[in-house]
Amino acid sequence: MGAEKRFRDEGPAAVTDIATTGRALPHPEREQIRLESVLHALSDPIRLEIVCELAARESELSCSQFDLPVTKSTTTHHFRVLRESGVIRQVYRGTAKMNGLRRGDLEDLFPGLLDSLLAAAGRQAVRLREGG
């Protein structure tokens, strides 16, 4: 699927995002978010877990607060997929990178979808835990 290549060549001049600290991160606009990309992003167990965790706590979480069974570079990769698909918003705060669900945008584009997905994931988690 044609994932648009993105560039990180902005010098210190091009700070487009209003982050609390430097370093801008490319996010798709709400209108650019594609359902297929969202579904693809959530079709990976680790990314689904991240999103569920993010939904459970209402607040934003830094990448390091997740206990994931992969290395740091893989973690970076998964968070980037989630961001570039439009599922989460990432902002630097000092040395930490805070992650938050883009609830509003997703609800606008696909009403009810995120909640259904989270409910489905929760249900399955229970089902798998009970079933052994």
Place this chain on the structure above:
Amino acid sequence: MGAEKRFRDEGPAAVTDIATTGRALPHPEREQIRLESVLHALSDPIRLEIVCELAARESELSCSQFDLPVTKSTTTHHFRVLRESGVIRQVYRGTAKMNGLRRGDLEDLFPGLLDSLLAAAGRQAVRLREGG
């Protein structure tokens, strides 16, 4: 992600599925359906289109009734992914292979999810058509 290999070695003796004609097709049981697999299946534009079409007409459709921009072998591939993920049920009727959504099973496992997904897909189709 680990798709369980399946076999098609049942001789003329093992007709497990109650098809109108021979040839059985392996389907996952309802309890075996995984959310991640469903999302992965639907994250492909062609497969999403198939599912939308299948939902629009309430009836079952044969593979050849879809006008897809890929060859026959690729079409076979996509239908198999949908079947093996538990999204559709396939049954042979004569030389045709009829496809139907597994609405009941999916609703049982993930209440409301399929409708949200279909609504989201429909909404996006409208949005993309209008936006050019």
Place this chain on the structure above:
DNA sequence: CTCGTACTACGATGGATGTCAAACTACGAC
């Protein structure tokens, strides 16, 4: 039995994807 239709199976292929290790950058604290 033969033929046509509908679909499958089997490679092959180019591109995406998940994973890691190692080296690197950015920031806050001291």
Place this chain on the structure above:
DNA sequence: GTCGTAGTTTGACATCCATCGTAGTACGAG
């Protein structure tokens, strides 16, 4: 400035995946 923490980048690698073409199988009609 130096150090440690947090996250990135790069390159490598194995696997997966969508796609195709060609050859093959299954079934109904004649």
